[in-house]
Amino acid sequence: MNTQTEKWIVVGHLNDIARRGSRCIKGPRFNIALFRTADDQIYAIEDKCPHKQGPLSQGIVHDGAVTCPLHNWVINLRTGQVVGEDEGQVRTLPVKLENGLILLNMGISLVRAA
Amino acid sequence: MMRKKLVIIGNGMAPGRVLETLLEKQPDAYDITVFNAESRVNYNRIMLSPVLSGEKAFADIIIHDEAWYESHGIQLHRGAPVTQIDRERKSVTAQSGVVTLYDHLIIATGSNPVVIPLPGHDLPGVLTYRDLDDVDAMLAAARTKKNAVVIGGGLLGLEAAAGLQAQGMNVTVLHLMPTLMERQLDPAAGYLLEKSMMERGITVITKANTHAITGDGRVEAVELDDGTEIAADIVVMAVGIRPNIKLAQECGLAVNRGIIVDDQMFTSDPDISAVGECVEHREQCYGLVAPLYEMAKVIGNRLALEPDADYQGSVTSTKLKVTGIDLFSAGDFGEAPDRDEIVYRDATRGIYKRLILKDNRIIGAVLYGDTQDGAWFFQLQKDRTDISEIRDTMIFGPAYVGGEPLNPTGAVAALPLDAEICGCNGICKSTIVNAITGKGLTSVDDVRSHTKASASCGSCTGLVEQLLALTLGDAFQADAVQPLCACTDLGHDDVRRLIIAKELKTIPQVMQDLEWKTSCGCAKCRPALNYYLIATWPGIYKDDSQSRFINERVHANIQKDGTYSVVPRMWGGMTTPDELRAIADVADKFRIPTVKVTGGQRIDLLGVKKDDLPSVWADLNAAGMVSGHAYAKGLRTVKTCVGTDWCRFGTQDSTGLGIKIEKMMWGAWTPHKVKMAVSGCPRNCAEATCKDFGVICVDSGYELHFAGAAGMHIKGTEVLCTVASEDEALEYCGATVQLYREQGRYLERIYKWADRVGVDTVRDQIVNDPARRNLLFRRFLYSQQFAQVDPWAERVAGKDWREFTPMANFSMLEAAQ
Numbered sequence: 023m024n025t026q027t028e029k030w031i032v033v034g035h036l037n038d039i040a041r042r043g044s045r046c047i048k049g050p051r052f053n054i055a056l057f058r059t060a061d062d063q064i065y066a067i068e069d070k071c072p073h074k075q076g077p078l079s080q081g082i083v084h085d086g087a088v089t090c091p092l093h094n095w096v097i098n099l100r101t102g103q104v105v106g107e108d109e110g111q112v113r114t115l116p117v118k119l120e121n122g123l124i125l126l127n128m129g130i131s132l133v134r135a136a
Numbered sequence: 137m138m139r140k141k142l143v144i145i146g147n148g149m150a151p152g153r154v155l156e157t158l159l160e161k162q163p164d165a166y167d168i169t170v171f172n173a174e175s176r177v178n179y180n181r182i183m184l185s186p187v188l189s190g191e192k193a194f195a196d197i198i199i200h201d202e203a204w205y206e207s208h209g210i211q212l213h214r215g216a217p218v219t220q221i222d223r224e225r226k227s228v229t230a231q232s233g234v235v236t237l238y239d240h241l242i243i244a245t246g247s248n249p250v251v252i253p254l255p256g257h258d259l260p261g262v263l264t265y266r267d268l269d270d271v272d273a274m275l276a277a278a279r280t281k282k283n284a285v286v287i288g289g290g291l292l293g294l295e296a297a298a299g300l301q302a303q304g305m306n307v308t309v310l311h312l313m314p315t316l317m318e319r320q321l322d323p324a325a326g327y328l329l330e331k332s333m334m335e336r337g338i339t340v341i342t343k344a345n346t347h348a349i350t351g352d353g354r355v356e357a358v359e360l361d362d363g364t365e366i367a368a369d370i371v372v373m374a375v376g377i378r379p380n381i382k383l384a385q386e387c388g389l390a391v392n393r394g395i396i397v398d399d400q401m402f403t404s405d406p407d408i409s410a411v412g413e414c415v416e417h418r419e420q421c422y423g424l425v426a427p428l429y430e431m432a433k434v435i436g437n438r439l440a441l442e443p444d445a446d447y448q449g450s451v452t453s454t455k456l457k458v459t460g461i462d463l464f465s466a467g468d469f470g471e472a473p474d475r476d477e478i479v480y481r482d483a484t485r486g487i488y489k490r491l492i493l494k495d496n497r498i499i500g501a502v503l504y505g506d507t508q509d510g511a512w513f514f515q516l517q518k519d520r521t522d523i524s525e526i527r528d529t530m531i532f533g534p535a536y537v538g539g540e541p542l543n544p545t546g547a548v549a550a551l552p553l554d555a556e557i558c559g560c561n562g563i564c565k566s567t568i569v570n571a572i573t574g575k576g577l578t579s580v581d582d583v584r585s586h587t588k589a590s591a592s593c594g595s596c597t598g599l600v601e602q603l604l605a606l607t608l609g610d611a612f613q614a615d616a617v618q619p620l621c622a623c624t625d626l627g628h629d630d631v632r633r634l635i636i637a638k639e640l641k642t643i644p645q646v647m648q649d650l651e652w653k654t655s656c657g658c659a660k661c662r663p664a665l666n667y668y669l670i671a672t673w674p675g676i677y678k679d680d681s682q683s684r685f686i687n688e689r690v691h692a693n694i695q696k697d698g699t700y701s702v703v704p705r706m707w708g709g710m711t712t713p714d715e716l717r718a719i720a721d722v723a724d725k726f727r728i729p730t731v732k733v734t735g736g737q738r739i740d741l742l743g744v745k746k747d748d749l750p751s752v753w754a755d756l757n758a759a760g761m762v763s764g765h766a767y768a769k770g771l772r773t774v775k776t777c778v779g780t781d782w783c784r785f786g787t788q789d790s791t792g793l794g795i796k797i798e799k800m801m802w803g804a805w806t807p808h809k810v811k812m813a814v815s816g817c818p819r820n821c822a823e824a825t826c827k828d829f830g831v832i833c834v835d836s837g838y839e840l841h842f843a844g845a846a847g848m849h850i851k852g853t854e855v856l857c858t859v860a861s862e863d864e865a866l867e868y869c870g871a872t873v874q875l876y877r878e879q880g881r882y883l884e885r886i887y888k889w890a891d892r893v894g895v896d897t898v899r900d901q902i903v904n905d906p907a908r909r910n911l912l913f914r915r916f917l918y919s920q921q922f923a924q925v926d927p928w929a930e931r932v933a934g935k936d937w938r939e940f941t942p943m944a945n946f947s948m949l950e951a952a953q
């Protein structure tokens with residue numbers, strides 16, 4: 023199903039995001055948080071904490087995870103799973119890096135809406 | 137029988153190895169013709185760096201000389217680039233016009249250096265680093281010219297830089313990323329590398345965006361985006377390579393980034409193979425020799441009709457060939473929650489080793505300073521060996537499997553004898569060690585009474601304990617120090633003292649020299665270290681915004697719905713109709729839903745969208761207002777009452793003094809937030825007796841208070857003393873805050889710090905020791921020079937703009953389908 027709607031869109035360059043930083047992308051149905059880790063891995067997840075909708079793009083990035091700025095839940099950027107005692111999951115989105123450019127599969131992210 | 141015709145385009149390292157493999161098995165099977173654009177025989181390209189630095193001559197790095205080609209009957213066309221492949225006729229045409237037929241063709245055209253099309257990139261004096269011509273051009277420049285700039289801090293760039301420097305040039309390396317060789321090294325190792333390069337006299341500028349290369353007729357300088365200009369007689373661009381696929385593309389072979397090959401190295405045409413840096417295998421292009429040799433073996437065996445196993449792709453490892461710098465990196469060193477790491481640091485010897493583990497297997501390694509076990513780790517990684525048995529000791533290498541763990545007091549042991557341990561009383565390491573041995577001391581109390589070390593604020597207690605442990609060995613039983621976080625065994629105070637004693641000036645430096653157990657720390661230690669460095673090195677340390685909580689990173693408080701609040705400063709709680717009008721206008725213009733009077737005598741605009749923050753600030757700035765730091769571990773407010781201006785009981789100008797204090801204090805970073813108040817008489821309408829620092833005006837002057845709080849704990853203040861003049865009140869206030877800045881642990885409010893070190897110790901230093909008070913005050917004023925910059929104005933001017941702009945906006949897009 024998803025393969026039919028694959029639509030990779032360049033959303034920016036690796037250097038547009040600080041290391042251990044994040045940027046937000048406004049989408050039609052929900053906002054997306056893009057993260058860059060210390061070692062230049064890129065992850066994309068929905069910008070919404072499963073706890074109380076905190077904007078995850080504003081958190082501190084560490085060890086492939088982000089700590090929510092509102093009440094410190096920790097979210098694994100790769101799986102979207104909440105780490106530790108708390109429970110929940112954030113939607114993760116397919117993202118890839120090509121020659122420094124960040125590509126997001128908008129096909130999937132648009133169709134698989136909440 | 138007619139021999140088959142084998143033609144090879146390119147004579148680099150990959151085809152050299154194809155031929156060796158083939159000829160060893162089938163010396164006579166083919167009629168071989170090689171075309172090479174370079175006018176040389178086959179040489180070891182990776183050894184160009186030692187040629188550049190003068191450690192080797194070109195003759196030393198030749199792999200196959202003229203005689204070798206002759207003895208194998210290979211026809212080598214040198215200086216003969218091939219210009220066309222005709223797959224129909226199965227022929228290649230060289231630039232000279234020579235046409236040669238093939239039965240099988242191998243494309244091995246390597247790759248081309250990337251040249252960034254900056255203004256001035258085509259000026260004479262701009263070089264790349266790929267072949268002997270480039271080396272010759274660099275050597276020629278080094279003989280007559282002075283300044284070289286290398287763009288690119290990767291493997292090639294650094295080798296070029298070291299070589300040029302060895303040839304006597306002034307070298308500057310410009311690197312776009314924050315740390316060198318970021319593809320191969322984690323930030324900790326990148327930092328050590330930068331330090332080594334700097335130590336050998338090479339200037340390294342990271343986060344350097346090159347704007348243009350300038351010069352009249354030839355290169356004269358390089359300009360950065362921030363306006364910096366660096367003199368340059370030559371510029372070496374070493375920013376990457378691009379597979380050379382031109383010929384393949386023109387004759388219609390399948391290409392992507394490289395020439396696409398299958399596991400037997402066939403291109404989309406079964407009569408043509410490709411090998412080396414020009415190929416793309418399973419979506420991967422390589423830029424190192426080891427994978428090319430593996431590919432070459434597959435082709436060589438296949439041509440010898442003894443087909444080998446398929447090529448499966450390679451795991452690569454890197455070393456830097458700069459004499460005196462030992463660095464090794466292999467595999468994947470990224471962080472992820474499902475990974476573990478083992479980190480070993482030896483600060484005195486400048487060693488950093490990190491192994492990255494997943495499911496008890498090594499998946500990556502970064503070694504700096506001591507790389508002798510690199511090959512062993514790499515083998516364990518390639519073999520996917522389960523390391524659970526040797527996990528505890530393997531970081532020390534194969535020789536130590538089963539050996540002793542490390543001594544955690546290394547950092548203190550390494551301090552020089554004249555290093556100051558106790559800052560309050562100026563006691564150095566040798567005095568303490570001599571007292572321990574000379575007078576037979578066995579406890580911290582003994583040391584305190586004999587030397588006065590750790591007798592004042594006590595922040596060096598941990599260090600004194602470590603000195604006792606070092607001097608007495610097992611005979612000493614220390615009280616456990618609470619470590620700063622799980623990344624270190626050192627406590628807050630030890631870390632602070634060592635930052636000063638060892639003059640540590642960046643977060644990676646602290647982590648390396650104090651032997652942090654993780655590669656880049658955690659959300660707990662990074663903000664603390666950032667504060668300690670800011671407080672210790674005013675004007676020198678550069679704030680690390682990624683080590684700050686969101687509020688301090690964007691200078692506004694995040695709210696529960698992800699919007700922000702904006703609280704402009706109202707000095708001493710005073711405002712004017714103009715300020716109020718500006719606030720009202722801003723609230724209207726940006727549709728800010730809530731305007732509230734805070735508990736700190738000023739106005740809070742709540743519900744501002746993040747993208748709007750810089751515009752809101754710009755309007756407030758225009759009306760003369762600056763950030764109120766309502767988000768900061770720093771000065772928040774100075775509340776005042778109306779005082780003598782209006783109140784029938786007022787004894788002094790409490791409002792005026794409050795404003796003076798706020799103007800002196802704003803912008804200062806502190807371990808936790810600091811709130812102040814000035815009341816005009818003991819009725820205390822400004823609630824000065826529950827503040828971090830408070831003043832109660834009395835007839836005879838000013839009663840100074842400190843160490844109060846009214847948050848989760850309610851605590852009345854302690855009286856510091858009474859002074860006669862405003863100037864004294866200001867000096868005592870600045871000195872008290874400075875003492876707190878120097879001794880307070882991160883996230884410790886003033887009342888907790890005073891409780892820990894003792895209210896009397898604080899009084900002793902501020903009230904009873906005028907010289908010390910004055911020194912503290914002067915240090916405070918000095919650091920304020922660098923701190924009193926309105927963060928809002930900076931951001932209105934463009935600083936950190938990315939933080940306030942979404943990277944992309946697709947909200948107008950309709951959902952597909």
Ligand code: SRM
Nearest residue numbers: 693701733734735736737738766772811845846847848849
């Ligand atoms: C806005 C304000 C409430 C109000 O509507 O009046 C407020 C709002 C917040 N306070 Fe407060 N405090 C405000 C006055 C106070 C006061 C009263 C005062 O300063 O006179 C106190 C008690 C006095 C004290 O600090 O000792 C106070 C004690 C706290 C505490 C507890 C501190 C403690 O050490 O126990 C916290 C939590 C913390 O800082 O860790 C806190 C934290 C907060 C935070 C920052 C919570 C957060 O992390 O988001 C709130 C931010 C709101 C925002 O976005 O602006 N706020 N807070 C007041 C802003 C004052 C200002 O102009 O800057």
Ligand SMILES: Cc1cc2nc3c(=O)[nH]c(=O)nc-3n(C[C@H](O)[C@H](O)[C@H](O)COP(=O)(O)OP(=O)(O)OC[C@H]3O[C@@H](n4cnc5c(N)ncnc54)[C@H](O)[C@@H]3O)c2cc1C
Nearest residue numbers: 146148149150172173181182217218246412413423424425
């Ligand atoms: C300074 C330097 C240091 C390096 N250090 C290391 C290191 O430490 N470790 C490591 O593993 N790797 C290192 N490398 C990389 C390594 O040298 C390359 O991966 C390797 O040489 C690539 O081999 P190749 O045969 O694919 O291409 P090359 O060696 O580049 O050979 C390609 C040849 O094809 C010729 N050619 C191109 N087009 C045509 C045409 N149309 N007709 C005829 N001939 C043509 C070119 O002139 C060139 O001679 C280094 C490279 C450089 C430049």
Ligand code: SF4
Nearest residue numbers: 695696734735847848
């Ligand atoms: S008391 Fe302070 S922290 Fe608590 S809800 Fe009110 S503003 Fe927020």
Ligand code: FES
Nearest residue numbers: 071073074076090
């Ligand atoms: S909203 Fe993220 S932790 Fe509460």
